Amino acid sequence: MARNSYSELLAFIQVAREGSFTRAAAQMGISTSALSHAIRALEARLEVRLLTRTTRSVSTTEAGERLFERIAPHFEGIDSELDAVRDQRSRPAGTVRITTAEHAANTLIWPKLAKVLPQYPDITVEVTVNYARTDIVAERYDAGVRLGGELANDMIAVRIGPDARIAVVGSPDYFAHHPKPRSPQELAEHNCINLRLPTHGGLLPWEFEKGKRELTVKVTGSWIFNSVSPILRAALAGQGLAYLPEDVATEHLAAGRLIRVLDEWCQPYTGYHLYYPSRKPASGAFAVVLEALREPAPAD
Numbered sequence: 001m002a003r004n005s006y007s008e009l010l011a012f013i014q015v016a017r018e019g020s021f022t023r024a025a026a027q028m029g030i031s032t033s034a035l036s037h038a039i040r041a042l043e044a045r046l047e048v049r050l051l052t053r054t055t056r057s058v059s060t061t062e063a064g065e066r067l068f069e070r071i072a073p074h075f076e077g078i079d080s081e082l083d084a085v086r087d088q089r090s091r092p093a094g095t096v097r098i099t100t101a102e103h104a105a106n107t108l109i110w111p112k113l114a115k116v117l118p119q120y121p122d123i124t125v126e127v128t129v130n131y132a133r134t135d136i137v138a139e140r141y142d143a144g145v146r147l148g149g150e151l152a153n154d155m156i157a158v159r160i161g162p163d164a165r166i167a168v169v170g171s172p173d174y175f176a177h178h179p180k181p182r183s184p185q186e187l188a189e190h191n192c193i194n195l196r197l198p199t200h201g202g203l204l205p206w207e208f209e210k211g212k213r214e215l216t217v218k219v220t221g222s223w224i225f226n227s228v229s230p231i232l233r234a235a236l237a238g239q240g241l242a243y244l245p246e247d248v249a250t251e252h253l254a255a256g257r258l259i260r261v262l263d264e265w266c267q268p269y270t271g272y273h274l275y276y277p278s279r280k281p282a283s284g285a286f287a288v289v290l291e292a293l294r295e296p297a298p299a300d
Contacts, residue, residue, distance in 0.1 A: 092284030093122035
């Protein structure tokens with residue numbers, strides 16, 4: 001195959017990875033028609049169909065899946081080596097892609113990196129807010145963020161935040177019409193604001209611990225959201241009880257806009273960790289981001 005056909009292979013890899021011509025074209029910065037032309041040219045050159053197209057989806061054929069599995073790692077290796085060569089420059093450069101939940105993006109990634117990135121004008125950080133358990137290798141992220149440090153064996157986890165707590169809160173107006181719950185079981189009698197998790201489409205269970213007792217409560221209510229910000233807004237508006245990271249509610253608790261309940265049932269949990277593949281060479285840009293996010297070790 002002529003070397004100028006490598007661009008067609010790159011186009012195929014992107015479509016196979018995204019499962020969509022539209023998303024792949026957006027990632028590559030070209031039109032969907034140009035991308036379709038490149039795929040058709042590659043299939044004609046190889047004399048085999050690589051993709052199956054329908055009105056709703058794009059998937060690889062058996063031959064396409066084999067080609068993708070064999071060549072995609074080689075192109076990723078080339079990208080890594082090019083990043084390594086760029087790191088020989090006098091200052092780090094490149095893009096670092098991170099997938100994370102909204103809370104970590106707002107409370108850790110933004111405040112920590114906002115102080116550092118102005119010193120590195122050639123570094124770009126792309127943050128994608130997503131509550132799903134993303135396969136960072138398949139989705140080509142450099143790192144992900146999640147609570148706790150327990151990960152697959154081929155991942156490295158670095159703590160980027162302190163231990164944290166959950167707060168169950170409601171507004172004074174809500175409690176003017178509803179009694180304060182004295183135990184997690186009494187939440188069944190309350191209007192609770194739920195968080196929808198993308199994984200399996202389930203709702204976040206409310207977990208509690210007191211002494212040796214552990215309880216998981218499935219609550220119900222008038223509102224379900226898929227991020228923290230509207231849950232806080234609904235709680236402030238007196239729409240129900242919210243189950244939120246403590247630091248999200250701190251300012252409103254101090255000002256009296258929210259009231260905390262079940263405090264003794266909300267125990268500390270392990271904070272956020274940044275995780276990334278152990279086999280991926282760390283670029284200079286990634287090293288800068290990692291060092292900026294790393295949580296200082298606690299003092300003795």
